[in-house]
Amino acid sequence: MTTPRIEKVLHASIDNLYAGSEDFLREIETGLNSTRISSPRVGYQGVAGSFGEQATLECFGSSADTIRNYNEFDDVLAALEAEEIDYGVLPIENSTAGDVLEVADIITTHNLYIVGEHIIRVRHNLLGVPGSSVENIQEVYSHTQAISQCREFLRTHSGMTAYPYANTAFAAKHVAETNDPTKASISSLRAAELYGLAVLEKNIQTAKNNYTRFVILSRHMEISEKCDKISLAFSTTHTSGALYGVLSHFAYNGLNLLKIQSRPKPMTPWEYVFFLDLAGNLEQANVLIALGKVREQSSWFKLLGNYPQFPME
Structure with missing residues (x-):
């Protein structure tokens, strides 16, 4: 437990680090004051019988007011932004085949946040x-x-x-x-x-332990003390040690990286976006300090969300 004196120093450090970054702090503050919508309208990509439908039903079940299906991943995000639905459920990663690259790319271009995840076992x-x-x-x-x-x-x-x-x-x-x-x-x-x-x-998948991770997307973050996973995306400059310098802030602040993945940056040849998951909560001082430094040293930065990790048996 931190003493009042150390806590005061930490808050002062964060205040100095985020000077001029009021929009980013307001983004987090909005999330701290947002909670899960009851009887939500939910959307997924695909049709009845898809794994997207399965994940949506397992996430929301009878608590959803309506569940709608859409043809494309982009259609789900457009429906969210147009306020036709409150949450969208999309696949982001498979334990065998890796990231669903289309989803990884498009979530960075929309003003939406990950507020939860759900993992299903896939049998093909x-x-x-x-x-x-x-x-x-x-x-x-x-x-x-x-x-x-x-x-x-x-x-x-x-x-x-x-x-x-x-x-x-x-x-x-x-x-x-x-x-x-x-x-x-x-x-x-x-x-x-x-x-x-x-x-x-039956069961023709190569890996018998085959899982797909879905993310739940919303127009606002929903941050509570149960949120223990943070997702973000960033780009670095083309200078020696730039990526090392960014990643070092997580180690210096005692944070555990859960995943890092790079993707080509759309419309900018030979530049890359790094997707990163880490353990933590946005109310923690060491998390805020690390993210402040990462934002400062990134050529582009987007906070994707803070949400509870799905419990794996």
Whole structure:
């Protein structure tokens, strides 16, 4: 526990560090005064039977006033900004295939925040029209992430050619509509039930412990004492040691980095955005000091949110 004297020094340090950064502090202050909306309107990308729907139902269930589906990731974010919905649920990362790059890119271009996360165990299945068989399948449709997660199965079935589709459930719907016994989708068991497809083979994912992490997005941060994970994005200058200098502030302030990922910066060739997750709460002095230094040394900076980590069994 800090003494009043040390606490006063810490507050003075933070005040000096954030001089001229009133907008950023107001951003955090708004989050401290915001709480989860009761009976919210929630949106996800995909159709019934998608993993996005599953994550949304598990997150909100009967507490949601309405649950709407959208065709594209961008459509969910646009609906949030237009206040058509209160929360959006989007996939951000898979334990096997890595980041959902499109989502990672677009959340930096919208004035939205991560207020929660939800992790589901993903089991992929090969679905075909009734009467078909694994041996008949020539074309397989699914989301690029699902195809990547089932690469070993597809490799051992050389007669199958995989084609990317917008969503695993959209792919199942497409196969059902074509009614072609040479076509199949990689989708969920719920999609098989919804679209009247036969399960040709279960659990075809390469990694049996396959998880997808979804983020819950909102127009405002919702910061409480339960929030123990912070996400942010930043860019550095092209100078020697720039990235090291930024990351050193987390070590100096005793903060644990949970993840770091780089992506090309849109519209700026050979420059990169770093996505970073760390353990902490925005009410902690060492967190504020570290973030203040990171903002100061970054050529671009965006706070993505402070939220509770999803408990993994």
